[in-house]
Amino acid sequence: METPPLTSRRTLGHYDRQAQAFWDGTRDHDVSQNRAALLRHITAPAPLRILDFGCGPGRDLIAFRDLGHEVTGLDGSAQFCQMARAHSGCEVWHQDFLALDLPGGHFDGVFANASLFHVPSAHLPAVLRALFGTLKPGGVLFVSNPRGDDGEGWQGDRYGVYHSLEGWRRYVTAAGFVEIEHYYRPAGQPRHLQPWLATVWRKPREEETP
Helix, strand or coil: CCCCHHHHHHHHHHHHHHHHHHHHHHCCCCCHHHHHHHHHHCCHHHHHHHEECCCCCCCHHHHHHCCCCCEEEECCCCHHHHHHHHHHCCEEEEEEEEEEEECCCCCEEEEECHHHCCCCCCCCCHHHHHHHHEEEEEEEEEEECCCCCCCEEECCCCEEEEHHHHHHHHHHHHHHCCCEEEEEECCCCHHHHHHHHHHEEEEEHHHHHH
16 A cells, blocks of 8 residues: 555544544444435345445444445554454455545445545545445445535544535535435434534436436
8 A cells, every 4th residue: 555645644543543432432323324324225136235435443334234235344544444344244445545446336335424524625536436436336325524614624633624515516426426315413403513414426327327
């Protein structure tokens, strides 16, 4: 793997150092709404091939695995990859988001929960094209990001981009995806208490491509 840029090295260094604390603090977070949003829009027959992009220590790998799907994890943190393999028993790929090597047309769905916002905006088009390429025609991409006004920068040792809905739409549609739905989290709260923006996208089938 080539030497990652500073944004990756510093951000991943943070997660490597905080891996156990991150697992302890997030393992019981309820993101079943997000997993369901991905699964209900996939029309392929089960079991599905799912890529958990930014799988962390493996919480959602376990959930998808327990539903009977063929799920693969991917993370840039070496510590997270080790933990995810141990926790889930699933295959987990150690890849920097900015240096992806993904199989073409392989997955029915990509689940990117709280991960893509770490990709600097200058690199985001290439990352989204890679995710588009690894999905089968008709496949579904789920993304949850902390919402904002399209600003980006460092928060401590983590780099983040805080997309507005309109700004995020421009990036993902430019990569070839078609929007299915969006919603804000956590559910049932007023908008100012919903810091997370969830969006769901489809890779057009060949007959739907202009």
